[in-house]
Amino acid sequence: MSEIVNMPMAKALNAGLRAALAADEKVLLMGEDIGPLGGVFRITEGLQAEFGPRRVQDTPLAESGIVGTAIGLAMRGYRPVCEIQFDGFIYPAFDQIVSQLAKQTNRHGGTLSMPVVIRVPYGGHIGAVEHHQESPEAYFAHTAGLRVVSPSTPNDAYWMIQEAIQSNDPVLFFEPKSRYWPKGEVNLTESQLGLHQSRVAREGTDVTLIGHGAMVSTLLQAAEVAAGEGISAEVVDLRSISPIDYGPLLDSARKTGRVVVAQEAPENASVGSEIAATLAEKAFYSLEAPVLRVSGFDTPFPAAKLEGLYLPDADRVLDAVDRALAY
Amino acid sequence: MTLHTEQAPEPVRFLSADGTFAPTPAAEPFLARLDSLTDAHHERFYRDMVSVRAFDREATNLQRQGEMALFPPSEGQEGAQVGSAHAARPQDHIFPSYREHVVGMIRGVDPVNILSLMRGVTLGGWDPTDPKNGNFHLYTLVLGSQTLHATGYAMGQLFDGASGTGNVETDEATIVYFGDGSTSEGDVSEALVFAASHQTPQVFFLQNNQWAISVPVSVQSRTPLYLRGAGFGLPSVQIDGNDVLASYAVTSQFLDEARVGQGPRFIEAMTYRMGAHTTSDDPTKYRTNEERAEWGQRDPIVRFEAYLRARGASESLFTSAAEDAKDLCADVRARTLALEAPDFPTMFEHVYSEEHPRMREQSDWLTRYEASMTEDNR
Numbered sequence: 001m002s003e004i005v006n007m008p009m010a011k012a013l014n015a016g017l018r019a020a021l022a023a024d025e026k027v028l029l030m031g032e033d034i035g036p037l038g039g040v041f042r043i044t045e046g047l048q049a050e051f052g053p054r055r056v057q058d059t060p061l062a063e064s065g066i067v068g069t070a071i072g073l074a075m076r077g078y079r080p081v082c083e084i085q086f087d088g089f090i091y092p093a094f095d096q097i098v099s100q101l102a103k104q105t106n107r108h109g110g111t112l113s114m115p116v117v118i119r120v121p122y123g124g125h126i127g128a129v130e131h132h133q134e135s136p137e138a139y140f141a142h143t144a145g146l147r148v149v150s151p152s153t154p155n156d157a158y159w160m161i162q163e164a165i166q167s168n169d170p171v172l173f174f175e176p177k178s179r180y181w182p183k184g185e186v187n188l189t190e191s192q193l194g195l196h197q198s199r200v201a202r203e204g205t206d207v208t209l210i211g212h213g214a215m216v217s218t219l220l221q222a223a224e225v226a227a228g229e230g231i232s233a234e235v236v237d238l239r240s241i242s243p244i245d246y247g248p249l250l251d252s253a254r255k256t257g258r259v260v261v262a263q264e265a266p267e268n269a270s271v272g273s274e275i276a277a278t279l280a281e282k283a284f285y286s287l288e289a290p291v292l293r294v295s296g297f298d299t300p301f302p303a304a305k306l307e308g309l310y311l312p313d314a315d316r317v318l319d320a321v322d323r324a325l326a327y
Numbered sequence: 328m329t330l331h332t333e334q335a336p337e338p339v340r341f342l343s344a345d346g347t348f349a350p351t352p353a354a355e356p357f358l359a360r361l362d363s364l365t366d367a368h369h370e371r372f373y374r375d376m377v378s379v380r381a382f383d384r385e386a387t388n389l390q391r392q393g394e395m396a397l398f399p400p401s402e403g404q405e406g407a408q409v410g411s412a413h414a415a416r417p418q419d420h421i422f423p424s425y426r427e428h429v430v431g432m433i434r435g436v437d438p439v440n441i442l443s444l445m446r447g448v449t450l451g452g453w454d455p456t457d458p459k460n461g462n463f464h465l466y467t468l469v470l471g472s473q474t475l476h477a478t479g480y481a482m483g484q485l486f487d488g489a490s491g492t493g494n495v496e497t498d499e500a501t502i503v504y505f506g507d508g509s510t511s512e513g514d515v516s517e518a519l520v521f522a523a524s525h526q527t528p529q530v531f532f533l534q535n536n537q538w539a540i541s542v543p544v545s546v547q548s549r550t551p552l553y554l555r556g557a558g559f560g561l562p563s564v565q566i567d568g569n570d571v572l573a574s575y576a577v578t579s580q581f582l583d584e585a586r587v588g589q590g591p592r593f594i595e596a597m598t599y600r601m602g603a604h605t606t607s608d609d610p611t612k613y614r615t616n617e618e619r620a621e622w623g624q625r626d627p628i629v630r631f632e633a634y635l636r637a638r639g640a641s642e643s644l645f646t647s648a649a650e651d652a653k654d655l656c657a658d659v660r661a662r663t664l665a666l667e668a669p670d671f672p673t674m675f676e677h678v679y680s681e682e683h684p685r686m687r688e689q690s691d692w693l694t695r696y697e698a699s700m701t702e703d704n705r
Contacts, residue, residue: 028486054486060524065475065517072479075464076487096514100472107451107465110677144678168680243684 002189010180012154013043015188016161017081021051024079027165029056030066031083031119040085041121041180063093070116071101079115081165087122088131094139101170102145113168114145117161122150123214123264124296124311125178127304134301135213135265140172141242141274148242149195150174152216154184156199156239159191167195174241176214196240198248204234207321208252210275211262212238215312219262222317231321241271246278253279257288258324262312267295289327292320338597339577340567344625346633353564360576369635372413372571374648376405376628379429381652382438383602385659386428386445390606394664395445399426403569403601406627407534408504409433410574411596414582415502416495417461420484422477422503425466426534430504434461438655439662441466448666470505471512474531477503478518481527481591490528491588500528500586502578508539510555511547519559519593526590530581531556533593534568536600537622541613556593568596569627599625671697 007015020027029044035058038045048056059066063084070080084090090097097118104114124133141148147169151157157175164171193199201216202223209219216237223233234252238244253259259279261272276291294312302310337351341361350358383400390398401408404426412430415421423430432438436453444452444466455464467473481501484490489499509515510533522529535552537544544552556563562581566573574596581592599622603610610619632645675690 060517060520062517062520064514065521068472068475068514068517069479069482069521072476072481073483073486074479075476076480076483078483078486092513095469095472096475099469100467100476103450105680106678108456108677109449109451109454110680111454111456113680147679 002187005186005188006183007154007186008181008183009151009154009157009175010041010043012158012186013161013175014045014047015186016158017044017047018050020081020162020165021047021055024165025055026077027055027079027081028073029081029083030059030070031057032059032061032066032085034058034083039083041177043119043175043180044083063089064096067093067096067101067116067118071096071104071114074114074116075104075112079117079165081117081119084118084120086132087120087134087136090118090120090136097140097146097170097172098143102143105169106145114170115165115168116170117164117167117173118170119161119173119175121177121180122174123176123178124301124307125214127307129304130301133304133307135263135296137172137174137241138265138270141271146170146172146242147196147240148172148174149240150176150213151239152176152179152201152213152237155186158186158188160195160239163191163195174213178214179217182217193239196243196245198239198245199237200234200248200252201237202233202235204232204256206232206256207258207260207324208234208236208249208256209260209262209317209321210236210238210249212241212271213264215262215264218312218314219317222314222321225314225318226321231325233321244275244278246282249275249279250283253283254286257286258327259287259291260294260317260320260324261291262294262317262320264296264311266298267293268298270295289324292324294320338565338567339573340570341572341576342570342630342634344630346630346637348634354573354576357573357576357580360579361572364575366640368413369638370640370644372409372575373628373631373635373644374651375409375429375433376571376631377648378652378655379405379409379432380628381656382428382432382659385656386442387602387606389442389660389663390445395442395606396447397605397607398445399605400600400602401426401428403599403622403626404534404536405429406571406631407568407574407596407598410571410576411502411532411578411594414575414578416500416582418497418499419582420462420464420477420480420499420501422464422473422480422501423466424470424473424504424506424509425468426506427504431463434463436460436463438659439666442659442663443666446663446666448668471509471514471518474503474505474509474515474518475521477501478521478527478529481522481529482525484528485525490586493587495583495587498528498586500530500582502530502532502582504532504534506539507533507535507537507544507547507552508542510552516559519556519561522591523560526588528585528588529591530578530585531561531591531593532578533595534598535595536598538600538604538610538614540604540608551595553593553595556595561591561593563593563595565595565597568598569625569630571627571631
């Protein structure tokens, strides 16, 4: 019998981190304000009290320092899990992530693994000030040597954080912060999917909606509205952004012939663009319409009062669905 | 406006430029470290400095002959590097920048492996996880990045309980090399912050060779750089980097203090890059002959040779050191020329530790594509 518990993603991540800390003494959590405070989003709440200040470390306020020292710790056999406080604060660590962390295994000819996880609360919908609502995942998906994932549900968050920590490769773990608090079912007994598998979140036959992170709930909402209008939409949750598990995407595209890819991130050179190009290459003869993208705009993430216009919502997705069906 | 550089007191120095043993006041606290050095140690220091100078010139020639993409020579910095390398104990870990060829050689790295990186046949060159390479980590070409890796590694030594027991024979420490230009990189400051915060068993070894390619150290800092370390709360000293004994004594004492739990330390070794930054550089565009000649008067090898001769070393040491260096160069040349380009599928190997679909797909594709280009398939 599986043990099923209803909890928000924030608690599921906390439980997943606790399980990882308990399972392997080489697992360390490092980040700004993650100790007594439990992180600004309280994801690590109670963990320092339980595992001590060495296993759950409040670091100096220096993102490059966090990732750079995590690399040294990984060389020593540790499995550091770094928390970057907000999406827009990851850039000071960019060199250490893309030039150092991502390349160590390759430069060492495979004799050294880099089991480092970098947790990044990301995305909008929280009405915050600048640098606090961004979606920078494409930068990292573009870099060889990194794995990039993003859960959309509490269940995935619980299992994927543990699987990311078990991975011997560096994993950028993007947490959709707007989804931290809605509750969902978590199967504490077994994981149904691997870290890099995509998932059909809702079956349908007329159009395929693809997204990751917080966008999955928007797509499900759009699919529900579409159903009321007699349109059967299939929703595919990417879960993994690098590598992308194209099997379920291609199966769905070949079945429906119409695809909309949605993302909070700006459109130019984005993950959605990559998916659109790949589906066009590999499912060309099955497509009835071009793959359409629904994205944030190619502007800075706007002032919070305008974020509702910037972020794709169900209406923007449905507008794209209408256009796809009109071909 | 002029740049003001606060003068440091006399650095730690045992050997004057002419080779006479004349410790400066700053050297007194480190004097006892020389007691354990035997004639055999002195000979080894000398041979290593002579070897790497010859290696340096051979490698530069190989680059000039089109056999390597690039080479960063270390001529002039042999004293700082040989002394500090011999100060490290076998259990210590060493994070170089990219000019510490002799440090690698002393730790057991085959010099041809260093040149394999410069020849463009690998992105690494040697396996730091193999004990035969003496815990000498890979070169890091982005300036200063390695200081954070070293600090993280030293944090691991600390967390493991591998340092701080008080036993200098077994407690571990880490030493990281970087240069005057790197001190302006944010990562170096962050490494000092983390090291001070955790009190890591670690020595920061700064070789101040006066020039960051074409920019003099006065543009990087208005204060002597050893004060940077002090500003982060690390015991910090400036040494004459062209005195191999000063480099040995201070590094040895600082590493032992760090390993037994007294926290990180900082050394600024004053030295001079006699050659170009790399073979792509032209120092005649930014330095004067006078300056170079002045530093030539303080050469680490000439100085140490005068000291050894005054101590009565036999002539055979000097002739055999020169012969051995020549043999090393011949061997390095022959084996470097034999380094072939790796097979192309290796490009896709070890990008990840675990299976990755894109690596497999792209490797397969390139294999088919290359096969389609062969004579039979045209």
